[in-house]
Amino acid sequence: MTPDRTTPTAKERMLAWRRGLPRTPPLERLTVQARGLPFAVWRSPAVPGGAPPLLAINGGMIYGHDLLWPAFAPFAAGRQVILYDQRGRGETPSPPGVRAARIEHDVLDIPALREALGVERWDLAGHSWGGGIALLASAADPGGVRRVVTFDAVGPTSDWLDALHDRALAHLRVRGAHDALAALNALDPVALHESDPTRHSLYSRTMYPAWFHDQELLIFSPPLAESATGSTVAARLRREGYDWSEAFRAVRAPVLLIHGESDAIPLAEALRTAALVPDARVLPVPAAGHMPFFENPEPAFHGALAFLDRPSLTPASSRTT
Numbered sequence: 662m663t664p665d666r667t668t669p670t671a672k673e674r675m676l677a678w679r680r681g682l683p684r685t686p687p688l689e690r691l692t693v694q695a696r697g698l699p700f701a702v703w704r705s706p707a708v709p710g711g712a713p714p715l716l717a718i719n720g721g722m723i724y725g726h727d728l729l730w731p732a733f734a735p736f737a738a739g740r741q742v743i744l745y746d747q748r749g750r751g752e753t754p755s756p757p758g759v760r761a762a763r764i765e766h767d768v769l770d771i772p773a774l775r776e777a778l779g780v781e782r783w784d785l786a787g788h789s790w791g792g793g794i795a796l797l798a799s800a801a802d803p804g805g806v807r808r809v810v811t812f813d814a815v816g817p818t819s820d821w822l823d824a825l826h827d828r829a830l831a832h833l834r835v836r837g838a839h840d841a842l843a844a845l846n847a848l849d850p851v852a853l854h855e856s857d858p859t860r861h862s863l864y865s866r867t868m869y870p871a872w873f874h875d876q877e878l879l880i881f882s883p884p885l886a887e888s889a890t891g892s893t894v895a896a897r898l899r900r901e902g903y904d905w906s907e908a909f910r911a912v913r914a915p916v917l918l919i920h921g922e923s924d925a926i927p928l929a930e931a932l933r934t935a936a937l938v939p940d941a942r943v944l945p946v947p948a949a950g951h952m953p954f955f956e957n958p959e960p961a962f963h964g965a966l967a968f969l970d971r972p973s974l975t976p977a978s979s980r981t982t
Contacts, residue, residue, distance in 0.1 A: 671875035671948065671956040678958040685734045688744070695773040701752035702745045702774070703730070705737040712740040713783045713807055715969070716771065718798075719744075720789025720815075723861055723891035725751020727884060729788060732954050735962050736786065739970065743783070745774060749890020760856075762893040764903075767794050772802035781805070784969055785914075788812045789926075789951065792918075793905065796938070800911040809916045810965045813951045816930030817909050817937055819902040826850040828925045829871035832950075841870035854900040861892035872951035874923035881955070909937040916941040917968040919961055921949030 669677070688703040703726060704714075715736050719728040726744035736742050747767050749755035756762065771794070775783060784807050787795030792814025799806040815821065826845075833842040844867050852860055862885070869883055870876060916938050920931040922945050935941040944964040946953035953961040 671873075671878045672880070674948075674957055674959065675878065675955055678962075682735060683738060685731045686737050688730065693745075693774060693777050695777045696770055698748055698753060698756060698770075700745050700748070700770070700774060701725075702743065702778070704744070705734075705742045707741050708737070708739060710739065712970070714741040714743050714780055715784045715786055716774075717742055717744045718771070718785060718787035718791035718795050719747075720787070720791040721865060721883065721886075721891075722790055722895040723750060723858070723865060723886050723888040724883060725753075725886070727751070729791075732952075733786065735958075735966070736969075739966070740784075743778070743780075747891070750886070750888045755888075755890045759889045759893055762890045763897060764790075764794065764797075764894050767894070768797040768801055771795075771798035772805055775802070775805050782807050784808045784810070786810045786812070786965070787814060788954075790815055796912055796916065796934070797905060797908050799914045799916075800908045803911075803913045806914045808969055809912070809914050810919065810968060811916070811931075812919050812954060812961070813921055813924050813926055814918060814931065814934065815926065817906050817934050818904045819898060821926055821930050822899060822902075825925060828927075829868060832871050832923075832925055836876055838870055838876050841867075841876075845871065850899075854896055856889070856893040856896040858887040858889050858892045861895060862887045871925055874921065874948055874950040874956055878956060906937055909934060910939070912938045912941075914940075915968075917965065918943045919946060919953060919964060920944070921946050921951060921953040921956065923949060924951045926951065 686705045691702040693700045693702045717729045717733050719726055721728055725746040730744055746753040782805055785795040792811030795809050799809050848864055918931040918935055920928050928945055931943045935943050946957050946961050949956040
């Protein structure tokens with residue numbers, strides 16, 4: 662069958678979207694002391710108009726803020742965007758006692774950073790594991806978080822992790838990505854129960870093609886990164902599992918869960934989260950995998966910006982938009 666060339670490819674959609682954007686603003690580099698650590702923090706210029714700043718929380722567990730910049734630059738047109746390297750990732754040093762690292766430590770860093778930066782209230786935007794951290798931080802700091810946007814956040818319990826490797830293999834098989842399929846098939850996800858930074862780094866980079874709906878967009882690749890802190894947190898979550906249902910029920914901020922329809926983390930996980938969070942709605946993004954802000958940015962950012970800029974919100978009457 663001849664492909665329908667009336668439908669733009671993911672690469673064409675992304676390039677067309679970027680051509681219409683203003684120039685990416687510069688970032689100011691700061692060092693912010695919080696909870697005994699000097700956090701590496703970046704922020705875009707302040708924007709007149711009174712919109713609260715937006716904290717971007719990256720996923721990947723072992724990576725720094727550069728996973729989300731300049732991808733999140735469209736948010737900076739109407740508000741100040743703040744990015745940071747989580748503890749023990751990027752330019753933020755590891756905490757003492759790395760073997761005790763837990764995702765709860767990453768969560769508590771967010772209200773501490775808000776206070777250290779002198780921000781009274783902000784919005785949160787998190788991707789993947791960063792989406793889970795954003796929701797947990799919103800529950801922990803209800804007075805400091807106005808609204809939350811997530812992109813393909815992890816589910817409210819760890820059930821999805823057990824099937825992720827097989828789902829990724831099936832995704833690559835359907836798309837005929839034979840080299841990527843063979844490379845991922847050669848790795849054992851059970852090995853990630855141990856906190857070996859090199860092993861976690863290799864698996865993350867090998868898994869990367871499986872996150873895309875359209876393999877043409879593999880013009881990007883994640884940076885080489887190893888993190889003893891991040892791999893310890895990831896290993897603990899895989900080994901012990903988690904259940905954040907009660908914390909999600911405690912979220913008081915309005916939440917928009919943006920999710921690529923072809924993600925290896927199923928859309929059903931966003932719907933499960935929406936059923937727990939008191940004021941949450943789901944925005945499915947077609948023709949997109951784990952990073953809809955790359956593969957189909959127009960509906961992803963349109964939905965996110967409309968949600969953040971809306972003057973007031975009433976409780977959600979529908980769980981899907």
